[in-house]
Every structure is written in structure tokens, then in C-alpha cells.
Amino acid sequence: MANVSLRGLTKRYDGGVVALNHLSIDVADGEFLVLVGPSGCGKSTALKMIAGLEDASEGEIAIGDEVVTDLAARDRDIAMIFQSYALYPHMTVFDNIAFPLQIARVPKAEIKERVAKVAKTLQLEPYLARRPGKLSGGQRQRVAMGRAIIRQPALFLMDEPLSNLDAKLRVQMRSEIATIQKRLNVTTIYVTHDQVEAMTMGDRVALLNGGVLQQIDTPTNIYNRPANTFVASFIGSPSMNLFRGRLVRQGAEATLHLGSQSLAVPSSILADAPDGEIIIGIRPEDLEDAALVPNHPVNQRLRSKVLITESLGSDQMVHFAMDAPMAKVADHDLLDDLVVAEGVGVCIGRFDARSTARPGDIVEVAVASDRIHIFDAATGLAIR
Amino acid sequence: MATLSPSASTLTRPARRSRSGSKGARKYAHLWFVLPGLLFFLAFMIYPALFALYVSTTGWTGLGNEFPFVGLDNFAKALTAPTFYRAASNNLIMFAVILIVQHTIGLFLAVQLNAKPRFMEFYRTVLFLPVIFSLVATGFIWTLMLSPHIGFINPVLKDLGLGFLAKNWLSDITWALPTVIFVQAWQGLGWAVIIYLSGLQNIPEEMTQAAEIDGASAWQTFWRITFPMLSPATTALTILTFIGTFRAFDVVYVLTGPIGSPAGRTDILGTLIYRTAFGAAGQSSADVRMSYAIAMSLIVFGGMAIISGVMIKLLRRREIEG
Amino acid sequence: MTAITQTPPRRRPSKKRSRLIAGIGRQFVLILVSIIVLIPMLYMVLASFKSVADFFGNPYGLPSIWNWDNYSRAWADAHVSITLPNTIIVTGAAVIGSTVLAALIAFGLSRKDKPFAIGLYTLFVAGLLVPVHMIILPLFFMLKALGLFGTLFALILPYIALGLPLGVLILTPLAATIPRDLISAAEVDGATQWQIFWRVVLPLLKPGIISVAILNGTWMWNEFFIPLIVAFTPQSQTMPVGIVSFIGTYSTEWGLVFASVVIATAPIVFAYLLITRQFQSGLTAGAVKG
Structure with a gap:
């Protein structure tokens, strides 16, 4: 040995x-x-x-x-x-x-x-x-x-x-x-x-x-x-959702801009992230149908159109549109932007089986914003 | 199990002793496996071949130690000698006839066997049997079978009342070469049968069945489907026959002797080179010249290499990509 | 649809009948060819029992007396008692030698990415094209210089070298198909290259080795030209040459000659009948590749 x-x-x-x-x-x-x-x-x-x-x-x-x-x-x-x-x-x-x-x-x-x-x-x-x-x-x-x-x-x-x-x-x-x-x-x-x-x-x-x-x-x-x-x-299935966004700080408040939407995030997860362009990562299980978590803060929600739902029995995978550019990882040191048709990116959330979201619906998505991952926009390295 | 010495974090640690030689030595280790065979090959193949190349440019007789340089004289002499062309054309006739026999009778018999008749194993075994016979044995058998008085063919013909067909097969000016060719064909037919048979057995049954369902007759199926699928077998057999007939020696040596009697009618390159090198009864010793013989064999070697290369290229072109 | 437009009612039986006729025709052809193949062989065996008088009086019938004397005389006078063991020793030693050497080479050259692998493979295979006529004379002088004349080594050593090209041609691609992982596994398990060869590679080359042994064994057993040039006494000759040299002295004693030919041919025919399939596939494998 x-x-x-x-x-x-x-x-x-x-x-x-x-x-x-x-x-x-x-x-x-x-x-x-x-x-x-x-x-x-x-x-x-x-x-x-x-x-x-x-x-x-x-x-x-x-x-x-x-x-x-x-x-x-x-x-x-x-x-x-x-x-x-x-x-x-x-x-x-x-x-x-x-x-x-x-x-x-x-x-x-x-x-x-x-x-x-x-x-x-x-x-x-x-x-x-x-x-x-x-x-x-x-x-x-x-x-x-x-x-x-x-x-x-x-x-x-x-x-x-x-x-x-x-x-x-x-x-x-x-x-x-x-x-x-x-x-x-x-x-x-x-x-x-x-x-x-x-x-x-x-x-x-x-x-x-x-x-x-x-x-x-x-x-x-x-x-x-x-x-x-x-x-x-690479780790996690489905993969972490990665989008390009902008970080804006106003005093103790921090806001992430994802396309036309914005999310309030606790400054604790931001560490020394600079204001401006960043990559935001959200795991599917950190997304939930807001209808099932009524107490979720309103400024930590996204609003989007459901594209597909896949039921797994215990829960369901809900694909919904995002107008922020997806950060597609093609190579370890090269980040390619992928914009799906008409500037629509796709985000996947793991919703509880009780969610009634159906394709075509507009849903409110609750984001566990204290679990958001932030990466450098140029190098893709984690900022924490 | 590896013994653990007190934990060391430095990178310069004692290297474990290698029992398998250094990295560089291992890269060439495979050559040790080649070496014994290579030594044999160099000694008994490459060296003699190179020596032959050298001798062919000299006037060496085969005796003594004189190697006067003559350049390409031996080659020029061979390429202008009528006996060389006579021998080569006999080889060519041999090749042509045997090729036709192989591709017709051989293929026909293979098709019969592929239909899986009763006793198929027996026929197969019998048809291939002559292939394993030595050419010397074959030569003796047919020398006696064909001998004018005591043999088999003539006495049988006579007793059947067909005595007028009896010939002095091996010493008749007209019949000697066809007879020699017949004996060679008799011995080599088994190759054709087995090679074609294995080719036929490799054709998937669905393919001929599909043709049948498409309404093709048995004849059409054979020529449109089966025969084209056999082209690898055709190629192999053609090359094999070419090399076999141009290297022939034993069978003629035993049947009609080293001078290719009668009157050189059965003389082929093998016997010509042999007696030029070693002499033969009924031949003047002035014609014996080792260096000349070697030059001829080099011409034959070169010619065969080129022709078989070209043949392979041409024949492969019509083969179906597998 | 077919019933109306095409098939006349009598077609089925007629098809059956034509198949029967084809079957009979097929048997007839095959029997005829078998007879053409077998008669000379049968004739050889019969002739080996005939006396001189029989050849004249009764050329193609059975011998009047079964003359075993031909065999005892072939054994002693035609030196078969010496040339038969010679042939066995020469063929056996040369087959083992060239097969083992070829298998070693095949293992050594089976990885194309190793230095010299492709060049050496090409060199060995090119040996197939070299006609014996071309190298026999230098070989003659070499063997003489080495003092091997009169010994069986004068045949065994060149046979081994001449057997290599076919062996390498058949075994190298076969060795290359052995999965690399298998060799790696043996390396990791602690085996030396030598152990890997004997314990892993050689057993997996077995089908190819049988082909090579049959292929080389057949020509070595039957080889006539090389011993004709380099072996002059019965003590160093194999059977085909022994018989031909002998016939010069006893040319009319056909019974004696054929007794020798039967003895020379019987072992290989028995081997063939014993493992017909391996002979057929082994010989054709070499022929098709060569």
C-alpha cells in the first residue's frame, strides 16, 4: 500500500x-x-x-x-x-x-x-x-x-x-x-x-x-x-444553467440582470465579484414553481414561458425560455456564447411533481438566490 | 507489498530498481524477438540474393575464383538468346492453358460441390489430394502412366480398340508439351476447386435468394451475382497460377529431363536456368556458366515481380470493396 | 396473381424432376473427376507391388503376385531406410524452427508504431518473391564454406530461412489483432516480454501456427530442387531426391521406384486424411495471401 x-x-x-x-x-x-x-x-x-x-x-x-x-x-x-x-x-x-x-x-x-x-x-x-x-x-x-x-x-x-x-x-x-x-x-x-x-x-x-x-x-x-x-x-444532471448577465450593486443591495429580468441576490455570495459582466450559474434544483412556495420574496423570482415539461414521477423537469445569452462551455479556456433562436436561451428547473406548469404557460419561478454561482465572464473561473 | 519508508515529501526519491532495462532499451526491446529470425534470413536469403546480384555482372563460370567484371553482358545475352524466349514462351503457354482450366473446370467443380451433393466431403478430399503430392511423385506416376508400352494409357487404349490414339506421349514433338501441361493441371486443379469453393461459401445465401426472388434464372444469378462476388478468389488463383507456372521445374525435370526433350519442346525457364548453371547430359560444357544462369534468374525474378504487381492492380480493380 | 398469369399446373413436378436429373448429372461429373484423380494414385500403389514381368505382361491389371520384395529392396537398396528418417528430421526441425522464429518475429513486429516494424515486415515478406534458382548457387558455396555439406543442416538451415516469409506474412497480422489491452494486462501482472510471448501471444496464434506449419511442412517434405543441388549422398538426402538419384541407376525397375514413391508419399497423405480441413484451409490461406 x-x-x-x-x-x-x-x-x-x-x-x-x-x-x-x-x-x-x-x-x-x-x-x-x-x-x-x-x-x-x-x-x-x-x-x-x-x-x-x-x-x-x-x-x-x-x-x-x-x-x-x-x-x-x-x-x-x-x-x-x-x-x-x-x-x-x-x-x-x-x-x-x-x-x-x-x-x-x-x-x-x-x-x-x-x-x-x-x-x-x-x-x-x-x-x-x-x-x-x-x-x-x-x-x-x-x-x-x-x-x-x-x-x-x-x-x-x-x-x-x-x-x-x-x-x-x-x-x-x-x-x-x-x-x-x-x-x-x-x-x-x-x-x-x-x-x-x-x-x-x-x-x-x-x-x-x-x-x-x-x-x-x-x-x-x-x-x-x-x-x-x-x-x-459537467457535474450534475441536468447541467447547471449558465447565463451571461450583469451585476449591479447599490449599497448593500445587489441585483443580477438576466436579459430583461433581474434578481436580487444576497451580497454574501458575491464576495469580491466586480460589477458588470459575469456568468451566473443556477442548478435546476434551485429553481421551483413559485406557486408552490408562496412566501418566496418577489424580487427573487423570474417570469418565463414554459417550453417543455418532462415528468420523472417524483418531480418534473421544466424547460423555460430565458432572453439572456447562455454561456455554453465548449472548452476549458474558451467560452462560447450560444444564443438560441431569437435570442431565447433555455433554462431547466427541477419542479415538484405538484407543479401544474404546462407548455405555453407563463410561470413565476422561485430562485434560491443564496445558492447562485458566480463566474468570471472572461475566464469562467468561480468568484467566491 | 511495497515497504513503506518514513514519509518523504521531497520529489527526489530513490528510484525503484528496474528489472526490465531502461526506458530507451525497452523501446527497442521488440527487436530482440526479430533478431534470431533476421539472422537466418540475412544469412540464407539476403546475403545469397545480394551475392547473386554481384555474380550476375561477372563472367564467373561457377568453378574457380575468377570473377571478371562484364557489366550487363549476361543480361544482354539472355535477352537476345532464342532459347530464353523459347523457354519463356513455353512457360507462357503453360500459364495460359492451366489458367483456363482452373477458371473453367475448377470453378465448375467448385459450383458442383457448393450445391452440397451427397459424399461432398469425399469429393472435396479427393480433388485436393494431388496438391499435397510432391511434383517428383507426380512426375514418376505420370511417366509410367504415359510410357509408350508398359504404361497405363496406351495399353488401355489398345485394349479398348482405340490403339490408333496411342502416342509416344512424352517424346512426341507435338504431344510432349500438352502432356506436361496436362500433368501439371492434374496436380493443380485441387487449388482452384478449394479456393473457389471457399469463395462460394463466403457469399451470403440471402444475396442469391434475393436475386431469385427478383426473378433471375439460375444462370443469370450465377453470372450477375455469384461470379462477380468471386473476384477475390479469381485474383488469388490467377496470381498463384502465374507464380507456380513460371517457377515450375520439378515436374518437367522428372517427366522430360533437364534439357526439355524432345528437342527443347518442353524446355522451360526453370530447366534452362538449371542446366546453364549445372550442366546436363547431352549438353556441351561450354554452355555452362553460372553467372549467366544467375542473370537469367534475375530477369525472371524481376519480370515476375513486375507482372504479378500489375496483375494484382488490374484484378483488384474489379474486385468488390469488401 | 401468379397462379393465373404464370404457373402452369405441371411446373412443380417437372422442377422436381429437373432437380433430380441435375443431381444425377452432378454425381456423374464428380465421380468421373474423382476417378481421373484417383486412378494414377491407385496405379502407383499397384505398380509398387509388381514385378518387372508384370509391367510388360499385364500393364494395368492387378499384380500377378503381390511383390512385397519391392518394399524391402526400396528400404535397403534405394536407401529409403536412410532418406525417410532424414526427411522426417529435416521437415520436423525446419518446421519447428521456422514456425517458432516466425511467431517471434510476428510478435516483435505486431505493433506498427515500434521502430523499424514496417520496414522489417516488408523485408521479410519480400522474400516470397525471391526464386530459389537465384539464391541456390550462392547458398551452395556458402554451405560448402561452412562445412555443412553432407549434413542435414545443409537443408534445415536454408529451409528455416525460406519458411520465414510465409510465416511472417500470416502470423504478423494475426498477432496485430491480439487486443493491446491483453498485452498491457500481462505487463501489469508482472510478466516479462518473453513470458508474454510464450504464455499469452503464442497460444492465441495457434490457428495461424497450424496453417504455417502445414504450409511449410508440405513443401519441405516434398522439396526437390534444393536437395538436388546441395545433397549428393543418401546420408544427406531427403526422399524425393533420393528416389530421383536412385532411378538413374535402376531405371527399369519401376516396382522398386514406386515402392519408394509410396513410402515417400504415404506419411503426408495420412496426415492429410487425418486433418483434411486444416490442410485445405492452411494451404489456401498461404496461397491466397501469398
């Missing part, structure tokens, strides 16, 4: 493409760190570099107290679970799990004992004599787990291990992996593009985009205090 530290880890391909740009992270011993981000963000490259399957163009990797940057994968004392599971098709389940031990020339009797133990943990006992081709997706996933945990390595690396499973199995395996990791207490770096996995499994979540680390923090902090508009829009 060991801590891991990455220092300025960079991957540059021939032709100048930078897949990973100066990634520096410290992972504590026994920690479960999730690397998350959209496809092509560099998370898999980072994992492969930690594994020793790709060379680092720059930077340093240390596992435990040793620098392993230039070591081959086999010398790093790690175990890895691949998205494809990478089970050896010509070997039985037993041999697949035993492979790392056989390679390490562990005595036969001990191998047998350890495989039996792992197989019991993962409920693979009935399948030990089978080949991977004869197993279901979930069983294959367990065999891949078994091959990783049998070695008791210093570090687990997992590359989207659940993405080939169906939704129900994914939920089950999610908690199983988390449980096993906690019990073995082995440092784990887990790559996924699924924010639900990131939020539920990780002790901490590192969000990458375009090869650059956007934020690394606990899931709660990432959600509640996104460092920039990219993090804000």
Missing part, C-alpha cells in the same frame, strides 16, 4: 497534440481517487502513464516512496482493471486469476489457496474451470477484479471497469468495488466518464478537461463549489 504522487505529468504526441498537460496530484495511502472527464480529456492517458503502459513526456510519478517514472509496468507493483477486462481467452478463470502469482513463481499450493479465497469473495467458485468466453459480462468483470486483488498490489488502477455492464449490474458492481476497496484499503485510481460513478465512489474526484486538471476535491465540494464553468456544467 502506498501513496501516489504525480508531478507535472505531461504527455505530448508527435505532431504536437498534448493529451495531458502538467498534471500534479497527490493521492493518499488507501484513498479512492476518481479521474473523471469527457472522452479525450486525458484521463485514460494519465492512468496508462501511471501504469507504465505509456511513457511520460515530462514529469514524475512516484508510488510509495519511489520514483517509478522510467520503470516498466511490471516493476511498478500495481494491478489494473481494463475496460475490456483483458481476460486471457485461452486460460480458465482459475488461471486468469492465478496468472500474476504464477508469473511471480508463488508456490502452487499457495496459489491454489489464494485463488480459492478470492473466488469465494467474488462468488466465482462455480466458474473456475471455465474459459472467459463462457461467462456473462458481470462474471467477467469479477474475474478481472479477482486478477487485480489477488496480488495485493501497492496500487489499483481501474479504467472504466463498469462501462460494459448493463445499468442494473453497474449499480451493483459500483458498491461492490467500493466495498472491496475499503476492506483491502489499497490506494485506487479509478477512471470514468460517468459522473454518477465519480460522485458515489470517490473519496476525492479529479476532473480533467483537455488534458488539464480543472478541480480536485471531495464529491460534495465539487458539486457545491465548482471551480469553473466547466466543472459546474
Whole structure:
């Protein structure tokens, strides 16, 4: 078991493409760190570099107290679970799990004992004599787990291990992996593009985009205090509503102008935000049909036309028009304005199921304005 | 498990000892797997080939240590020698005839087998059987089968009252070459059947069924659907036949000897090069010149490489993109 | 609609009948061709039992006496007792050698992004075009200089080299289809490249290896030209050349010759009948690719 530290880890391909740009992270011993981000963000490259399957163009990797940057994968004392599971098709389940031990020339009797133990943990006992081709997706996933945990390595690396499973199995395996990791207490770096996995499994979540680390923090902090508009829009479903607006202060009063409408906001959330152009972020659950919260201050409401409603049973997603320009996050350092037809942006609110808002209605929307997020209009960085 | 030393926060930590060589060495590690084979290949293929190139520009006889430089004389001599063209044209006839046999009889038989008749496995096994026979065995079998008096063909013809058809097959000026070609075709037909058969089996049944539903007759279906779908098989077989017939040697050597009797009627490039290099009974030793033989084989090699390259290009053009 | 405008009532039975006729015709053609293929082979076997007198008196019938003597004489006089083991040793050693080397090369060159991979692959495959005629003479002098004349190595070593191009041609693309993750997994699991080759790559190349072994084994067993040039004594010859050299001395003893030919051919025919499918797919795989 060991801590891991990455220092300025960079991957540059021939032709100048930078897949990973100066990634520096410290992972504590026994920690479960999730690397998350959209496809092509560099998370898999980072994992492969930690594994020793790709060379680092720059930077340093240390596992435990040793620098392993230039070591081959086999010398790093790690175990890895691949998205494809990478089970050896010509070997039985037993041999697949035993492979790392056989390679390490562990005595036969001990191998047998350890495989039996792992197989019991993962409920693979009935399948030990089978080949991977004869197993279901979930069983294959367990065999891949078994091959990783049998070695008791210093570090687990997992590359989207659940993405080939169906939704129900994914939920089950999610908690199983988390449980096993906690019990073995082995440092784990887990790559996924699924924010639900990131939020539920990780002790901490590192969000990458375009090869650059956007934020690394606990899931709660990432959600509640996104460092920039990219993090804000990536985490959470539906995404945070991001609009360009103007901040105007008059003494202790502060007002946000969103298109033709305005919202009063408590100055506590504004910190040292400058007057003028800013980006305003509102999570859908911070919006509610004002008819259901009659006491909501009048100056913290928006008035808008409902475009679509989607009922989820427990609540409903209400899309309504906003005449403020949407701040669309296309790249980590480039904010594109997107104006929907006729200058109408779309805002999504998660309304209670009792709301009677229907498409075409004009509704009053209550905004929990103490939970509004404010970002710099030029850099997209959070102001708080 | 990794042993934990007291926590260190500095970046310069002891590097773990590598058992797999340095990063740079690992980049070229795959070449270790290539090396043993490459050594064999360099010693027994590349070196002799380069040496052949050198020798072809000398007047070396094959004996002694004299390598007088003669430039391209050997090549010029080969390209103006009537025997060279006679041999090449015999190869060409061989190629043409066998090609036609493969693409007609071979294809026909493959279609019959593809209809899955009874005993299909048996026929398939039998038709491919000659392919695994050595050309030497084939040559001997047919030498005896075709021998004028004690063989099989002539005595059978005689006993059927068809004695007038009996020939001195392998020493008859007219019949020697067709006979040699027949023996080669007999041996190679299995290729055509198996290659076409696997081509036919790769055609999805829905495709011919669709044509049938569209009202095409069996004949139309074959020419409009099946045959075009077989073009990869046609290409492979054509190239294979080309290389096979222009490299032929054994079968002629055994059937009609290294001088391609009678009167050079069955002489092909393989036998010509062989006896130019090593000599043969009934040939004056003045005609034996190693360097000349090597020059001829280089011409044949170059010609074959160019022609098969062109053929592949032309034939691939009509293949359907898969 | 079709019933009214087209189908006459008698069409169905007539179609059935025409199918029956086609089936009979098909069987007739196939039997005829099978006979043309099999008669010479049958004739070879019969001839191997015939005495000299039989050839003249009864050219195509059964032998008057089944003359096993031909076989014992082929074994001793025609040196089959020496050339048969030679052929087995040469073919076995060269097949194993060239297949293992080709598999190693295939693994080494399977990643196109590695230095020299494409260049070396092209070099090996280009060997397919080199005619034996061209290299046999330099080879002759080389083997002589190495002192390998008179030993089986004079055949085994060139055979291994000549077997490589087809092996590399078939196995390299196959090795390239092995998922990269599988190799990575083995690396992470602590395996050396060498262990990865033997424990992961080689087992997965098995179908290709069988093809390559059959392909090379067939020509090596039957090869005539190379031993004709470089092997002069029965002690260093394989069967095809042994038989041809022998016939120069005993040219009229056809029974003896055919007994030798039967012995030379039987092993490979048995192997073929045992695994017909692998032979057919293996040989055509090489032919179609080459």
C-alpha cells in the first residue's frame, strides 16, 4: 500500500497534440481517487502513464516512496482493471486469476489457496474451470477484479471497469468495488466518464478537461463549489444553467440582470465579484414553481414561458425560455456564447411533481438566490 | 507489498530498481524477438540474393575464383538468346492453358460441390489430394502412366480398340508439351476447386435468394451475382497460377529431363536456368556458366515481380470493396 | 396473381424432376473427376507391388503376385531406410524452427508504431518473391564454406530461412489483432516480454501456427530442387531426391521406384486424411495471401 504522487505529468504526441498537460496530484495511502472527464480529456492517458503502459513526456510519478517514472509496468507493483477486462481467452478463470502469482513463481499450493479465497469473495467458485468466453459480462468483470486483488498490489488502477455492464449490474458492481476497496484499503485510481460513478465512489474526484486538471476535491465540494464553468456544467444532471448577465450593486443591495429580468441576490455570495459582466450559474434544483412556495420574496423570482415539461414521477423537469445569452462551455479556456433562436436561451428547473406548469404557460419561478454561482465572464473561473 | 519508508515529501526519491532495462532499451526491446529470425534470413536469403546480384555482372563460370567484371553482358545475352524466349514462351503457354482450366473446370467443380451433393466431403478430399503430392511423385506416376508400352494409357487404349490414339506421349514433338501441361493441371486443379469453393461459401445465401426472388434464372444469378462476388478468389488463383507456372521445374525435370526433350519442346525457364548453371547430359560444357544462369534468374525474378504487381492492380480493380 | 398469369399446373413436378436429373448429372461429373484423380494414385500403389514381368505382361491389371520384395529392396537398396528418417528430421526441425522464429518475429513486429516494424515486415515478406534458382548457387558455396555439406543442416538451415516469409506474412497480422489491452494486462501482472510471448501471444496464434506449419511442412517434405543441388549422398538426402538419384541407376525397375514413391508419399497423405480441413484451409490461406 502506498501513496501516489504525480508531478507535472505531461504527455505530448508527435505532431504536437498534448493529451495531458502538467498534471500534479497527490493521492493518499488507501484513498479512492476518481479521474473523471469527457472522452479525450486525458484521463485514460494519465492512468496508462501511471501504469507504465505509456511513457511520460515530462514529469514524475512516484508510488510509495519511489520514483517509478522510467520503470516498466511490471516493476511498478500495481494491478489494473481494463475496460475490456483483458481476460486471457485461452486460460480458465482459475488461471486468469492465478496468472500474476504464477508469473511471480508463488508456490502452487499457495496459489491454489489464494485463488480459492478470492473466488469465494467474488462468488466465482462455480466458474473456475471455465474459459472467459463462457461467462456473462458481470462474471467477467469479477474475474478481472479477482486478477487485480489477488496480488495485493501497492496500487489499483481501474479504467472504466463498469462501462460494459448493463445499468442494473453497474449499480451493483459500483458498491461492490467500493466495498472491496475499503476492506483491502489499497490506494485506487479509478477512471470514468460517468459522473454518477465519480460522485458515489470517490473519496476525492479529479476532473480533467483537455488534458488539464480543472478541480480536485471531495464529491460534495465539487458539486457545491465548482471551480469553473466547466466543472459546474459537467457535474450534475441536468447541467447547471449558465447565463451571461450583469451585476449591479447599490449599497448593500445587489441585483443580477438576466436579459430583461433581474434578481436580487444576497451580497454574501458575491464576495469580491466586480460589477458588470459575469456568468451566473443556477442548478435546476434551485429553481421551483413559485406557486408552490408562496412566501418566496418577489424580487427573487423570474417570469418565463414554459417550453417543455418532462415528468420523472417524483418531480418534473421544466424547460423555460430565458432572453439572456447562455454561456455554453465548449472548452476549458474558451467560452462560447450560444444564443438560441431569437435570442431565447433555455433554462431547466427541477419542479415538484405538484407543479401544474404546462407548455405555453407563463410561470413565476422561485430562485434560491443564496445558492447562485458566480463566474468570471472572461475566464469562467468561480468568484467566491 | 511495497515497504513503506518514513514519509518523504521531497520529489527526489530513490528510484525503484528496474528489472526490465531502461526506458530507451525497452523501446527497442521488440527487436530482440526479430533478431534470431533476421539472422537466418540475412544469412540464407539476403546475403545469397545480394551475392547473386554481384555474380550476375561477372563472367564467373561457377568453378574457380575468377570473377571478371562484364557489366550487363549476361543480361544482354539472355535477352537476345532464342532459347530464353523459347523457354519463356513455353512457360507462357503453360500459364495460359492451366489458367483456363482452373477458371473453367475448377470453378465448375467448385459450383458442383457448393450445391452440397451427397459424399461432398469425399469429393472435396479427393480433388485436393494431388496438391499435397510432391511434383517428383507426380512426375514418376505420370511417366509410367504415359510410357509408350508398359504404361497405363496406351495399353488401355489398345485394349479398348482405340490403339490408333496411342502416342509416344512424352517424346512426341507435338504431344510432349500438352502432356506436361496436362500433368501439371492434374496436380493443380485441387487449388482452384478449394479456393473457389471457399469463395462460394463466403457469399451470403440471402444475396442469391434475393436475386431469385427478383426473378433471375439460375444462370443469370450465377453470372450477375455469384461470379462477380468471386473476384477475390479469381485474383488469388490467377496470381498463384502465374507464380507456380513460371517457377515450375520439378515436374518437367522428372517427366522430360533437364534439357526439355524432345528437342527443347518442353524446355522451360526453370530447366534452362538449371542446366546453364549445372550442366546436363547431352549438353556441351561450354554452355555452362553460372553467372549467366544467375542473370537469367534475375530477369525472371524481376519480370515476375513486375507482372504479378500489375496483375494484382488490374484484378483488384474489379474486385468488390469488401 | 401468379397462379393465373404464370404457373402452369405441371411446373412443380417437372422442377422436381429437373432437380433430380441435375443431381444425377452432378454425381456423374464428380465421380468421373474423382476417378481421373484417383486412378494414377491407385496405379502407383499397384505398380509398387509388381514385378518387372508384370509391367510388360499385364500393364494395368492387378499384380500377378503381390511383390512385397519391392518394399524391402526400396528400404535397403534405394536407401529409403536412410532418406525417410532424414526427411522426417529435416521437415520436423525446419518446421519447428521456422514456425517458432516466425511467431517471434510476428510478435516483435505486431505493433506498427515500434521502430523499424514496417520496414522489417516488408523485408521479410519480400522474400516470397525471391526464386530459389537465384539464391541456390550462392547458398551452395556458402554451405560448402561452412562445412555443412553432407549434413542435414545443409537443408534445415536454408529451409528455416525460406519458411520465414510465409510465416511472417500470416502470423504478423494475426498477432496485430491480439487486443493491446491483453498485452498491457500481462505487463501489469508482472510478466516479462518473453513470458508474454510464450504464455499469452503464442497460444492465441495457434490457428495461424497450424496453417504455417502445414504450409511449410508440405513443401519441405516434398522439396526437390534444393536437395538436388546441395545433397549428393543418401546420408544427406531427403526422399524425393533420393528416389530421383536412385532411378538413374535402376531405371527399369519401376516396382522398386514406386515402392519408394509410396513410402515417400504415404506419411503426408495420412496426415492429410487425418486433418483434411486444416490442410485445405492452411494451404489456401498461404496461397491466397501469398
